[in-house]
Amino acid sequence: MTAQARASEHEGPMSTEEIKAHLDAMFVPSRPGTRRRGSGLHKLSRPAAA
Numbered sequence: 001m002t003a004q005a006r007a008s009e010h011e012g013p014m015s016t017e018e019i020k021a022h023l024d025a026m027f028v029p030s031r032p033g034t035r036r037r038g039s040g041l042h043k044l045s046r047p048a049a050a
Contacts, residue, residue: 014022
C-alpha cells in the first residue's frame with residue numbers, strides 16, 4: 001500500500017484518494033474556520049433572508 005500510494009503521489013495522474021485529500025485540504029480549513037464561519041454565516045444570512 002505504501003509503495004502504491006507513494007508512486008501515485010509522485011506520478012502525474014491524480015487518483016481518487018489524491019483528489020479527495022486535495023479537496024479535504026482545501027475545504028477543511030475553510031469550513032471549520034471560526035473567523036470565516038462567523039463572517040460567512042452573516043453574509044449568507046442576509047441574501048437568504050431577503
